[in-house]
Structures are given as structure tokens and as C-alpha cells.
Amino acid sequence: MSSRKHFILGAMTLASVLAVLDILLALLLLAAFGNVSVFHMASNFLFMEFAGMLIIGGCLMAREPLEDSKRYDDNGNPVMSWRAALKGRKLLGASFFVLVMCGLFVVIGNYI
Numbered sequence: 001m002s003s004r005k006h007f008i009l010g011a012m013t014l015a016s017v018l019a020v021l022d023i024l025l026a027l028l029l030l031a032a033f034g035n036v037s038v039f040h041m042a043s044n045f046l047f048m049e050f051a052g053m054l055i056i057g058g059c060l061m062a063r064e065p066l067e068d069s070k071r072y073d074d075n076g077n078p079v080m081s082w083r084a085a086l087k088g089r090k091l092l093g094a095s096f097f098v099l100v101m102c103g104l105f106v107v108i109g110n111y112i
Contacts (some may be wrong), residue, residue, distance in 0.1 A: 013091035018094075019101045022046055039109030046102035055094035060088025 019042070026041035064085035065071045071082040078086075 007090070007093060010090060012097050014090070014094040015097035017044060017099060018049055018098060019105075022049070037109050039105045039112065043102045043105035043109065046098050046105065050095050050098045050102060053091050053098060057088045057095060059092030060084045062091065063088070 022042040022045040024037065025045060026036065026038040029036045029041055030038055063081040065079070065081055071078060073079055
């Protein structure tokens with residue numbers, strides 16, 4: 001599998017797990033209060049997670065070494081700042097799919 005496909009599928013997986021957890025949390029609120037829109041509540045949670053993921057992912061990506069020679073140590077292992085930048089890239093990719101799911105839940109919530 002290509003690197004780009006692997007990155008996109010990993011980002012979609014992370015976003016899907018977050019969406020399922022938010023739906024479960026919204027269902028708990030529905031059971032507790034009774035008049036809560038599950039899709040609107042889940043979309044609110046997803047939007048807040050989108051903002052947090054953008055901030056954290058951007059901060060981690062800022063640690064990226066600009067030169068290829070500084071991304072790996074003498075043994076060929078990635079240095080800590082490069083590993084953090086890769087995690088930040090994954091968070092930024094997943095934040096896009098979280099925003100897409102947020103919009104999808106708003107549309108579904110308006111039609112139900």
C-alpha cells in the first residue's frame with residue numbers, strides 16, 4: 001500500500017473512532033436529559049475536537065526539522081522532533097476528516 005493511502009486511511013480511522021465516541025457520549029446525554037439532538041450534540045463535540053486537533057497538530061508540525069540530514073540520527077533512527085512532526089501530520093490529516101464528519105452530522109441533524 002502506498003504511503004499516501006496509508007496516511008489517509010489512518011486519518012480516517014482516527015476521525016471515525018472519535019466520531020463514534022462522540023455519538024456514544026451524545027446518546028448518554030439523550031438518556032439523561034431526553035430532549036437533546038444526538039447529531040447536533042455530536043457535531044458540537046466534533047467541532048471542539050477539530051479545533052483542539054488543529055492546535056496540537058500545528059504545534060507538533062512546527063518541530064519538523066527542515067533539513068533531511070537532521071531528521072535521523074547516526075544510526076538511521078528518526079529523532080524525537082521528526083517523530084513529533086509525523087504525529088502532528090497525522091493529527092492534522094485526521095482533523096480534516098473530523099470537520100467533514102461534523103458537517104455531515106449537522107446536515108443529518110437538520111433532516112431528522
